[in-house]
Amino acid sequence: MSATILSANLPPSSFEPASLPPRSGVGLKTQHVDAILAANDGKGADVGFFEVHAENYMGAGGMPHDQLRRIRERYPVSIHGVGMSIGGAQPIDKDHLARFKAVVDRYEPGMVSEHLAWSTHDDVFYNDLLPLPYTDETLQTVVEHIDEVQSALGRRILIENPSTYVTFVESDWSEFEFMKEIARRSGCGLLFDVNNVFVSATNHGFSPQAYIDAYPTELVQEIHLAGHASDSDDDGNPLLIDAHDRPVCRDVWALYRQTLSRTGPLPSLVEWDNEVPEWEVLEAEAAATEQILGSNRIRPQVA
Template sequence: MLDAQPKRPEKVPNRAGVGFKAQHLDGILKDPDSIGWIEIHAENYMGDGGRPIAQLRHLREQFPVSCHGVGLSIGAEVPLDRDHLARLKKLVNWLEPGLFSEHLAWSTHDSHFLNDLLPVPYTHATVDRVVAHINQVQDTVGRQMLLENPSTYIAFEESDRSEIDFLREVSERSGCGLLLDVNNVFVSATNQNYSPQAYIDAFPTERVGELHLGGHEQDADDFGATLLIDSHSRPVVDPVWALYEYTLAKAGPCPTLIEWDNDIPEWDVLAREAARADQLLSAVPAAQAS
């Protein structure tokens, strides 16, 4: 049951963390110093008990936790699901995560739930709607939310501002922080033919509370152009590692998640990815880390 309070968490450190998968539990517990924190997807822990909650309670005693939601549908045109929000509040109150985040996306329409994270047009009306939804979430759970930049494959003709301007305005008006997914930047920049470095240069990194790294698949569109798919099923590729170093040089060290949600590898593979991120984090000049 959720009524047994886990140990109060410490702040999520400027180290590499991993998305927790049950098959990695033994590996994590045998080598706890290999990671600085863990992330859980909120929707996997909204029950009152059972094995998942027992495992999370045990991990909570040893690691700071980031709680990442994938089902709030922040960008939807319909109101937020109050039952889902109530379950999220109950989990967050019990878990007391060091970080709490959601996607800039939508997945609900009328009474239907779509198992995907779909994009939004960057317009004034969308800003108003997303800000209202974030305010509702933050008021309900009683803490700041981080909003994640999406991976995109198309652009909306009706958009009247850039993605960065959209995210900046949403953050300023709602008070939410930002989660900068470096792999998403690389995927979107490749698919839409712009510079990922220029995106990082323009991004309001002073509002960033967490970074993400992950793997992607490479395909081709109908015209033979490269198309990247944000699959979270492979190691981080060298160009994304290079973009991560570029981001650290601009933003300074920041808690960094290694995402690997499909075709999940053995623990030692994921641990090596985390170790590489930790090495790059530790190389940020001391003056920049202050």
């Protein structure tokens, strides 16, 4: 498959992304569904949308689908993939892509996204999102994989910037330039994870503010926020882990405000996947996000 521009492969109506409201969203957890639907005297929690991981809904039925159906009847949803291995050297798994498509077709999400990462080698699946070198060869592979996924789904997807713990001497692109070129060649949009920027900047010693200023924010259509864990490496230097197990920290909130000053209000998701708290805690994080969004209702003009 050649790395062609997606718009040459799909009709314009299919290529245009569906939308989520420019509001705060939350990752949906099964233990929260009843509380979400019962909130506000049965009117439902005041949240703009919910995101789910596609891999949790690739079975034919059962409680997860029943719960998601009930949520989808009231709220827009975003579907986020964690296992497509977009950055992997081997071909996209056709069976996985077919199951992914079935979930997308079933729930008609506002947006669909995946990671700039790899997680498979031969027949082994790694329970992690692994980094890749930013080279011309990798770029070609990533664009071909995105093209295949978008053509199969009949719609644009968003690609998320990673959190990284190592860098590659082979890289000859900066990360933000690599992301921009992926979007230019494939026609995909970008999902901007603010916490990932802060984690990577701390781990590698660059300025997160400068990264955001250089990033192609005009291509961003959704934002992620999350908490991270603090550790140190073997030399005693700070090491942050994208743990998704605690509230968003002050520094990430500040970077979120900087991001919105460039993008204007966008759908913004709070991720909390480990040590999941009671619904009221996540609801408060969503409310804090909504408050910041409310002060950025006019989209700025970025040169």
